Amino acid sequence: MRRKDLDYLVIGFLFLSGLYVFVTGLLADLMGLNRFAYHSLAGYIFVTLAACHVILNWKRISAYAANLLRFRSKERGEKVSKKGITRRDALFAAIGAVGGFSLSRFIFPLQEGQVEVKGDLGRLYHQWSSFGMTLFSGGRVNWGTRPSQYKTYPDARRVGLPDPAWKEGPPIGAVIERRRSVRRYADRLLSKLELSRLLHAMQGITEEGRAFRAAPSAGALYPIEIYAVVRDVEGIESGVYHYAVREHEMEQIKKGDFRDQVTAAGAMQAFVGESQVTFILTAIFQRTRWKYRKRTYRYVLLEAGHIAQNLYLAATALGLGCCAVGAFRDQALDELVGVGEDEGEGSLYLLPVGKLS
Numbered sequence: 359m360r361r362k363d364l365d366y367l368v369i370g371f372l373f374l375s376g377l378y379v380f381v382t383g384l385l386a387d388l389m390g391l392n393r394f395a396y397h398s399l400a401g402y403i404f405v406t407l408a409a410c411h412v413i414l415n416w417k418r419i420s421a422y423a424a425n426l427l428r429f430r431s432k433e434r435g436e437k438v439s440k441k442g443i444t445r446r447d448a449l450f451a452a453i454g455a456v457g458g459f460s461l462s463r464f465i466f467p468l469q470e471g472q473v474e475v476k477g478d479l480g481r482l483y484h485q486w487s488s489f490g491m492t493l494f495s496g497g498r499v500n501w502g503t504r505p506s507q508y509k510t511y512p513d514a515r516r517v518g519l520p521d522p523a524w525k526e527g528p529p530i531g532a533v534i535e536r537r538r539s540v541r542r543y544a545d546r547l548l549s550k551l552e553l554s555r556l557l558h559a560m561q562g563i564t565e566e567g568r569a570f571r572a573a574p575s576a577g578a579l580y581p582i583e584i585y586a587v588v589r590d591v592e593g594i595e596s597g598v599y600h601y602a603v604r605e606h607e608m609e610q611i612k613k614g615d616f617r618d619q620v621t622a623a624g625a626m627q628a629f630v631g632e633s634q635v636t637f638i639l640t641a642i643f644q645r646t647r648w649k650y651r652k653r654t655y656r657y658v659l660l661e662a663g664h665i666a667q668n669l670y671l672a673a674t675a676l677g678l679g680c681c682a683v684g685a686f687r688d689q690a691l692d693e694l695v696g697v698g699e700d701e702g703e704g705s706l707y708l709l710p711v712g713k714l715s
């Protein structure tokens with residue numbers, strides 16, 4: 359192959375890799391991907407090709423640079439091409455564009471709706487929300503519909519909580535080994551400090567500047583809200599409360615003993631109402647949906663898992679018992695905490711915590 363042909367080939371690939379850099383950069387931005395590997399790869403390919411192009415045209419480039427630097431007349435130096443885009447360049451660009459389009463359109467087409475449901479809608483959702491070769495189906499940012507990151511009840515009575523800082527505690531390894539689901543609780547009061555630490559472990563702000571929280575969240579969008587059905591906590595009236603994350607306070611939504619209602623909502627599992635406090639995790643889906651679209655439901659459930667595990671570990675470290683409960687009546691739980699479809703908020707998890715017997 360002649361040097362000139364090789365150069366044209368490099369130019370063609372350079373054009374394609376530039377396109378690749380652009381598309382992967384755009385995707386990384388749209389899908390909120392940090393350090394997207396394909397984008398880095400695209401960058402390396404682009405830089406390598408650019409280096410090849412420079413090497414192949416070194417004479418021309420150096421002559422041109424010498425001309426510029428030394429103010430030589432154009433007649434004395436090597437001539438700089440003024441051809442612009444040749445037919446060959448255009449051909450390479452066209453081949454690249456058609457090839458890329460065909461690849462995504464015909465060779466790796468969108469897989470949507472091709473899975474048989476077979477009694478499990480989850481499988482269909484899983485496939486529908488998968489990142490395929492046509493990644494754009496995964497999400498498109500819609501800034502206009504981004505809801506507030508903090509829910510508040512302006513008329514609610516607020517209850518302050520003590521500083522949740524842990525001065526000392528058992529080693530994390532021992533806590534992981536000791537963690538179990540506990541369904542029997544002693545009839546003793548939970549302290550305000552214990553409650554404060556449990557809430558902080560789930561959603562407390564751990565980095566003031568960026569307001570990052572104790573549990574990870576896709577895009578730091580924090581779709582999960584926490585409610586607490588308080589029964590026996592020192593210095594706190596029984597009732598249903600909402601956790602005000604920003605202020606690390608509780609907002610009283612309802613007063614009274616809701617033991618029976620929470621047990622009924624928890625599919626009549628008695629321990630749910632016997633704990634000193636029962637946490638309810640809900641999600642405001644739009645907080646994640648405006649950015650992650652189809653991936654929303656996946657991310658929200660994953661985040662609920664992170665939060666629940668933090669609670670399990672904090673409870674274990676404090677010598678308390680916790681049990682995750684997935685079997686609950688959604689509507690009853692939504693009603694108990696006063697949320698629902700209309701507000702775009704729904705219950706995800708029920709987590710009783712109590713004193714060990």
Ligand SMILES: Cc1cc2nc3c(=O)[nH]c(=O)nc-3n(C[C@H](O)[C@H](O)[C@H](O)COP(=O)(O)O)c2cc1C
Binds near residue numbers: 683
């Ligand atoms: C998503 C999920 C849902 C659960 N739902 C219930 C439940 O409704 N009732 C219950 O008694 N335990 C429930 N559990 C607790 C499991 O039964 C428990 O984690 C399992 O038996 C293992 O025990 P361990 O947690 O002590 O390791 C649930 C756990 C998970 C992760």
